[in-house]
Each structure stands twice: as structure tokens, then as C-alpha cells.
Amino acid sequence: MLLVNEEPLDWHEGMTVRDVLKARNYRFPMLVIHVNDALVKKLDYDTTTIPDGAVVKVIHLISGG
């Protein structure tokens, strides 16, 4: 189980940052993502795997308005 933006998300082996974004339907293009407080750069979303129990923060920059 992961904690993504304070809410639980089912984990599976080999789960990447990109998988989390898909699972949450996070479509906004300007994100700042930390996995267990470590920054993940956009180029690494497809290759960075997330360990079970990780805390994931997906900060959407404000935009809008």
C-alpha cells in the first residue's frame, strides 16, 4: 500500500511513478513528485519504481486562474 497525497493506493511489484499518475488520473503536466522525500524528475517517471509503503507527494503547481 502507498500513501499518495495522504490517501492510500494499492501497490504492486514494479510500480513506477508513471503508474501512480495513471492510477490517480493525474493529468496535469506541471508536477513536483517526491517519493519518500526524494525528488523524482520528469524524465525518470517511467523508470523510477516505488517501494511498498512509500509516501508519495504529487504536488500540482497552481496554474489555473
Place this chain on the structure above:
Amino acid sequence: MSQLVFDPSKVMSIDHTKRTEYLDGLEAIRAAHKVLKEIAYTPSLPDKGYTNRSLYVNVDTLEIKEKPVTQQMKDVFIGGRGFGLYHLWNAVKPTTRWNDPENEIIISPGPVSGMTQYAGTGKSLVVSLSPQTDIPIDSNVGGFYGPLLKFSGFDALELQGKSEKDIILFIDGQKGIIRIEEAPTDPVDSHVLAEILTHMYAENEADLPNISVVSTGAAAEHSLIGMLNFSFYDRRRKCVRFKQAGRGGIGTVFRNKRIRALVIRGPKVAGDMNHPADPETIAKTGIKYHKEIRENDPHQCMMRRNGTAHIVEIMDAYDLLPVHNFQFGSHPDVHKIDSSYWQQRCTQVTVDGCWYGCSMACAKGADGLTVQTGPYKGHLVSVDGPEYENAAGLGSNCGVFDPDYLLELNFYCDTYGICTITYGTLTAFVMECYQRGILNRERTGGLEMTWGNAKDDLEMMHQMARGEGFGKIAGMGVKKMKEYFIQQGWGDAQLINDIGMENKGLEYSQYMSKESLAQQGGYALTNKGPQHDEAWLIFMDMVNKQLPTFEDKAEALYYFPLFRTWFGLNGFCKLPWNDVVPANNSEQPEAHKVPEHVQNYVDLFSATTGIKISKEDLIMQSAKVYNFQRVFNIRMGKGLRLHDAAPYRSLGPVTKEEYESRAERYDQQIITEMGLDPAGNTTEEKMAMHRQWRTGRFSQLMDAVYTRRGWTLDGVPTLARLQELGLDAFPEVVEVVKQHL
């Protein structure tokens, strides 16, 4: 996450140079003009961003005079919205209403406005007493008028009085002439009027870009929601286009004063006309930013391709797109009006900026629309946008998912002089009233205002422009419609008040705030009313969970409204701040504030004016004006806690179907947030639990925000706060506050 990719082969083949022309009657219209007053003046360019004088024009007495811009004005009010509020304060009394002669319309660009080295620097602010709210309204607008006003010699234009005849105010910044002309036969609607006046006052084709026209249209004469179009000449399309000062009905004030148009002929724009203190820093900052746009925008928001419409599908994906009068947050048909469509429909062969040097270039245009209804039926027109607010307000919020109808609604709003945001929200309210039996065909005079009925939607707009039928009632805006429907006994008063999305008399803009307490405050705890240009906190609060406590939300509702107020003091557009970010932004502390761009703004202000400021000074500059505006509201009999009240639709689910559309979320909140068990309760009972919880939270938020802002719990700035900001130098301001402490 999916990123839309631009495919040039999918762009529709539309000739962007072809449209119906309206110049046949130009000479007859010119011949009918009669000079009422003409004076000579000495044009001048700014020094360090300021010309140090403003222009006062009384359209009744025909008085034209210059006023000095004092050091105190610059120190306390900076420019733009600040100058507008300062002049308005001095012009009106607490008893003044929008249609009194002493009410003013003030246009002021701000010290940085007119810069051409950075993106989004052509804005001006328009301030007046609003016919919708009875308090000052400020509206941030692009187009060329504001910068050309400054480059013709004035930091602000004050318009006062009420003319008995339709007039045009012409400022010739090349020859040094100010003229008031009677304009008895000029066309009414903006797209015709501005084209004619642009060609009438330009001395030759090369002079066309030096002309800007401020105008409105027929609906501003018959409604309270009129807006102002600020023109700019598009050399590539060879046509006149517009940006809008939309909110609060300033177009209505304009026509109440019988002003047909403001026309300016400025000098040819060059890169150094602000005569900044430090041009090298400005050039360096601009080059860095342009590179960032070129490299990052294609992978971020694609503003250059899609403009603000890029967030239609984003809002839909996050359940934040207003659908059916803010009842729901997404709709299966949204793909018909999202940016994948507009990218193909909008002309993509030109760079579309609304001021020189703006590399963000988000001013999209849909050319080649053949109008299907109304007085321009059969005409071939170009439509600016649609921007996000138009697609959401005129589209999804009213259930209109036909893009051609949406463009036609957008076109008529613009040329009739109607605020698209206001029209979208009031029409959505009308449609929900129709759905719930508060309105019917008899009460609407035959209009069938069902969701998505764009034909009758358009007919209501035509009625508004003619001042007839139900369209005239709708043109009063949501607040007055609510009062009218209740007075007529057409429905349950609580339901009508709950679903009418206005606060302070101004209609909500197009975001769903229901699931974000911070955004509920971002809308309702504003100075002018619920416009998103103070604070847009939905992602921070609802999605990112960055604001868990009341104090966190209050801090955001302190910082962001002040940060964004600053754009309007200086002549900046908000979009370049955070619709593209530096590649390394994610590595910065407080990445959501885009720290590098904040530093850019500090540097640009310092380099223009020669006054060195820090990012903390920036917030203090805004705080002076923001608190002055709050006191101004109080002076006008508003501005207290009770006036910040929000309609329940903005706080939570009003109806059973709204609750059930998000039942899982709402049931869970009863367990986790309220500590209760929803099992065994009816939907109505659960809605009542939510209502108590949500209204209680909103009240707690008000307490926290007022405290953080240095206000009493009734929303009044304290004397200590006024002293801290230096506003105690204005005895009238202190007197207003003392009566409420």
C-alpha cells in the same frame, strides 16, 4: 498523465484573413462627428515607468485637465489598480451609486506596463463603482489602450460625469491633441465600431497598430453586466481584435455616461519607452524567460498552442469543471470542447500575443465562423479564444458542447459587450431554475432554457442586447434575479439562494470550489467578489493536501491574494508567472510559488522604477492597496463579514443528485471528518450533516483568514494594521475603520 501533442496536419484549413468588413459607412459616420471640445497638450514618454501626470475628463462639463501624480501616490498605490482606487476614493461619497455622475471609470496601466522585453507586460486596470456590487470593481485587461495611454503622456485616465449625447474621447499622442466628439451615428456593437474607428483615426495603414479603441456593445445599455473591449490591431490577420475588462459591469457604467468609445493614437511602440532605470537587467531577464518559454512550454501547458483552454480537460479530469450550474465536476461530452479540438479549430499559423514581445502568446483566435443567429446572421467573423472561462462558462456549465454554438455565444458576448464569465454563470442559474420548475416557458416568455439549448441561450442574449423580454431580466445578474424570483413567489427562497452562484453581487468564475475549503475562501473572501484572480488554491488544498490546517489555508489566503494583487498594480499579466516554469523549478523550496519568477518580478520592478525592492516588499506594496480597498468597501456600506457570505452551492451539495454523484466521498467524510456513521441515514439526512459541517468550517476559515490579515472577526482592518501599512496617513481611511471597531 497524458500530454497533448501538436499535430499541424490536423489544423483546420481556414483562411484567417477573410471576414465580413464594415468600412462602407466610415465616411458618413466621420462626417456626422461634431467636435465639442479640443485642447492641445504636450505628449511625453515615461521616466522610470511613470509619466507623473494623469488625465481627468468630465464628459458632462467637457472639462479636460491634467493632474500631477504625487510621490505619495507612487509610494502607497504604485499604479494600475492602486491609482484607480485612489482616484475613485477621491471622486465619490459613501452615498454615490454606480449611475451617479460622480462615479468614475479609471484606466491605469502601471509603471511596468508597456515593457516589451518580458512576457505579459501590456496590461491595464479598470476601476469603477460596480452596478452589480455597489463597491469598487477592478478588471485587468490586455489590448493596447493602457500602454498607449502611458506612452501618450498619462499614468491614468479618469472619466467622470454623464454626457447627454453619445461621445468619443480621442487622445492623439502623436500630435498632442485631446478631443471630445459627438458621435451620433456610430454603430453600437464592438466588432463593427472598433473596426471603423481604428481606420477612421489612423492616418495610413502603417498607423493602424498605433490605434486602440475601448468600446462596448448593445447589451451594456440594457443590462448591469456590460464589459469593455480593449482593442489591438492584428497585423497578420489585418483585423481589430479585443481583450476584455469583463467583470462587474464597467461597460454598463461606460454607456450610462453615454461614452460610445475611447480612441487613442499612440506613438509607434519601441522597446525603451518606459525609460527604465536599468535596461540591461530587463533585457537579461527577458532573454532568460523567452528561452524558458521556447524550451519548456511545449512540454508543459502548451500555452502558445492552446492558450488557457488547455485546462478544460484538466479540470474535467480532476472533477473541477463546472457542469450544469456547478452541480457536477465533469461530463462525458467535454472532449468536444477541450483543447484537442480548439488546437485544430484555432488559427495556428500566427503568433497570437495581445502585447508586443509576449512570447507566451496565448491569445488564440478561431477564424472563419459563419454566424447563424441574430443581427449578424450570415456574417463571417473571427472569434477571440475561446479561453478556458468561456469554454467552461458558456459551454459545460450550461451543458453546451457544440463548439460552433459556443463560438457564436463567445462572439456575441464580445460584440454586445457582455462578460462571458458572468453570462455563463447567470445562464447556468437560469437553466437550473428551469430544470427545477422555478422558471417555465411562460415565465421566460417562451424560451426553453433546458441544459444545452444553445439556440434559446442565444435568443436570451439577443433579448438582453435589445433590452427586451426575459433577456432583460437575466441581464440584472444572478443576485437581482434571485431577489426577483423570490419576490414573484416562483420557488423556494432557500433553494434559489443556495444555487445562485454570486457573492457580493458578482457571479462566480468557472471553477468548482465545493471540495476545497481554501478555494471557497479564495472566492468569497475577496475584495471585489468571486473572481479567481486573487487566489486559485484548489490543487494546493484539494489535490496536493498542502494546506491541512485552518492556519495553513489562512496563510495561503494571505499570501496569494497579495502576490496577485501586485500584477494589477504594475501592468502585468498573471499567466507568465506560473503557466510555464523553469526546468529546475521542482528542485526549489516552495516550488508552487515559482521562486525564480517571483525574483524576475522583483528585478523587473526595481530595474524599471529604480526603486530596489525585495520579494517581501512586493507583498507589502500589495497589502497597502488591498487593505485600502477593503476599507473602501466598508466606506460604501459593505466589506464586512456578512458580505463575505458564500452561496451554499459553492460550499457543498445542495441537491440529492449532487450528493449521490459523489456519495462515496461524502459518506467517507461523515466518518473521517465528522466522526459519525452515515449508515441508516437517508441522503437528505446526510446532506444536513454536511451542511452543518461545511458551513461551520467556512465560518472557522473566515476567523483564521481575518486574523491572519490583521482584521477583526467582523472583517475590518485594525488600526494597528493600518499603521503598519502607513494607511494611517489618510485620516478618512482611519475614520471609516473607527466606526466599526
